[in-house]
Amino acid sequence: MKNITTFLTAIFLLALHCATAQTARVQVIHNCADLAAQTVDVYLNGTILLDNFAFRTATPFVDAPAGEAISIVVAPGDSSSAADGIYTLNTTLTENETYILVANGIVSSTGYSPNQSFELSVFSGARETALSAGTDILVNHGATDAPAVDAVETSIPAGTVINDLSYPSFTSDYLELATQDYILDITDQTGMTVIASYQVPLATLNLEGAALTVLASGFLDPSMNSEGPAFGLWVATAEGGDLIELPLANQTARVQVLHNAADLAAQTVDVYLNETLLLDDFAFRTASPFVDAPAGEEITFSIAPSNSSSVNDNIYSVNVTLEADGTYIVVANGIVSDSGYSPSQPFGLFVYTMAREMASMETNTDVLVFHGATDAPIVDVQAVGAGTIVDDLQYSNFNDYLELPTADYIISIATADGETIVASYQAPLSTLALEGQSLTVLASGFLDPSANSDGPSFGLWAATSAGGAMLELPLTTLNTNEFETKRISVYPNPAADNITITGYDFTANLTHRVYDAFGRQVVNTTGNTIDVSGLSEGIYIVKSTNGSITREQKIIVKR
Structure with missing residues (x-):
């Protein structure tokens, strides 16, 4: 409340001053990534204008005195007066002009390389709205350790739209763009090395008619800059507030889908990613290989009957946002029918977020365990000679990877108290030459098929990273x-x-x-x-x- 009150008081005083005086319009953007300047105070002619002004935030456009000398002082966030200032800009604003002031650079004496001095970068001729029906974009290079860069639009493609922009410059004028979604590559001056690619979702964010400032912000190499914030493109709107981070483009995650829904009505299904058919006639107890999926943006997985004609025929869908470079396992499990199954565990997609495509050690086999048997109780998994290796695993849950030396094992599924063995299985990791691989072992099917439409009986089935038909672990006998x-x-x-x-x-x-x-x-x-x-x-x-x-x-x- 203090920050809002201080800002409103300052605006009120400015309004009183400007009611009869010449004025200009000014927006201030905090883009100084130095950790010592995460918040700053900004004074205008000795009066605090912005209290505890945070990194990657912007003021709205406000009236400021024009036609007379003014002093803008930036001070630490805990300052008591303008006398504590670390930077002063003495200037005279032009009447009826519109300005953007960006705080850039480094205030610390050590810990940053290169140590670009702190300053207020000033752009005159700013805009509060677009000149026409599109979206107007001003760009400021505020990344202290980034070289001079080009910006290349690749989705239309429009080619190079910004050429040789160096720190701490603005583009010479606004880019006047049609309001649509773009992909922007930031490259070095040669245009040969792409530093990063970004989505610029002007249409998605409904920014038609807006004037924006896009800032190169943060450090390309945080390790050389006191582990400060990483490089990115951030957007300030004319209304101010928190800057908006532009998402990286072409981000992907790795995803494997496993079909373990034993309901006879779902023996084969179609799997859609957004509106695209990803897996056609995907059969029970099969797995896809790991594939690339979009990351950093919301996507929709949908399950539809195998005779579906489009995603609109889906019987289940879920929206997710995958993390870039993450690896996921998605298990289709549960009951889709209204009757004939007891208990009727609802169908769903169950996601494991730390999946592996290979073992963590070349001499091991890493095994992820999933309880997907809808009528099975909470269980333990016991290994001959090793005791309980999975404890109290309940339906729809994963047990984190077991990192096992690649050998042949005998394992048993037991009740949670460990007293009753449900079944025992061979796990012939060595015989099957699974060294260095990662597997998902699923409890699959029904303990009591007679209460579940005579569906497939209970067993343990293994999916490899390569996908395909799951491998059934053979039963064995432990008779004492x-x-x-x-x-x-x-x-x-x-x-x-x-x-x-x-x-x-x-x-x-x-x-x-x-x-x-x-x-x-x-x-x-x-x-x-x-x-x-x-x-x-x-x-x-x-x-x-x-x-x-x-x-x-x-x-x-x-x-």
Whole structure:
């Protein structure tokens, strides 16, 4: 409230002064990126005009005295009077002229390179509205570490519209443009190196008839400038207020779409990005590859029946804004039918925002887990030898990536209390040569198909980054009950070189698989002895099988 009150008081005093005196129109824009000048006070003839005037804000156009000498003083935001000023501009404004004053440059003595001195850059002949039906744009180069630049319009294309603009200059006059959306490349003077590309959405922002000031603002290299604000193009309107950042153009994110909606009515669907058909007849338990999608602007994903003729046939849509250079996984999941499914979890697109296209380490396989089984309870995922690796995962949730050494694993889906095993699966990462890859493993289908229109049964399915049909993880059996009635001895335990298994009259027919603490299979042998001499010290699980009879035993290797 203090800032508004101070500004209104200053305007009132100016109005009293200007009621009978000559006047000019003035707008002030704060574009000084020095962190020491994030807010400043501006004094006119010793009277505070702007209190705590913030970086990347602008005043509206106001009347100021003309035809007489005036003093404009810029002071720190905590100043007590104009005597605290760090910069003074003594000038005489011309009656009935219109001015834009831009605060640019550096006030600190160190920490900025190059250290361009602070100043008020002045443009006379400013406009408060466009001269005609279009949009008029004045450009100021206020980026202290940026070279002289060109601006090249590429969407029409109109070519070079600004040539060799250097700090802290304005363009010689306004660009008088038709009010439409443009793409502007900022290049070096040669026009060969594009510094950045920007959207200039004049039509989208309804700026017909407006006069704007576009400022090159911030630092190309913040690391050389006290980690100050990064370079961008920002727009001041004649009404003032916060500057408007122009969004970067041609920004993209990476997106993979997975179809995991087990509803029979959605066995195949069409996927639209905005109004464009992205995936035609996209089948259940398939995945797209990762593709580029627009970022930095709102886009719409829509799901429609497979016989759709346009996006208007959609049964579900969601608006999202993807971050530039982000990587996303989008899972289509849930029920679209009105009846026949229990529980009827509503259809939706579920988004994971930190996806990976490859493993974080070349020797690993990174596994993202998604619970997409609409009638399954909250579950744990257990790995043989490693215990619980996913805890209390509920429907529609992701579990962050598991960064696993690439080996063959045995995993079980258990109830949240860990007491009841729903099913056990092989996860043959090594056998399938998945080293260095990232996967999404989905709980898919129905635990009780009879209550869900006899839809596909529950299982674990894996999608690779390359897309295509998902891979079904094969079921396996962990049966300990039949072994409980038979006596078994494993000795010595701990062991250094070999262990012996006794207690059966069929030990010669036993198959033994040994798993380390990560669930990796490290030994596969038969008979009644197991050679552990090549294993590192630690705890291992021995899974012994004879036909349908299986038992697990913990052993310790110690030397």
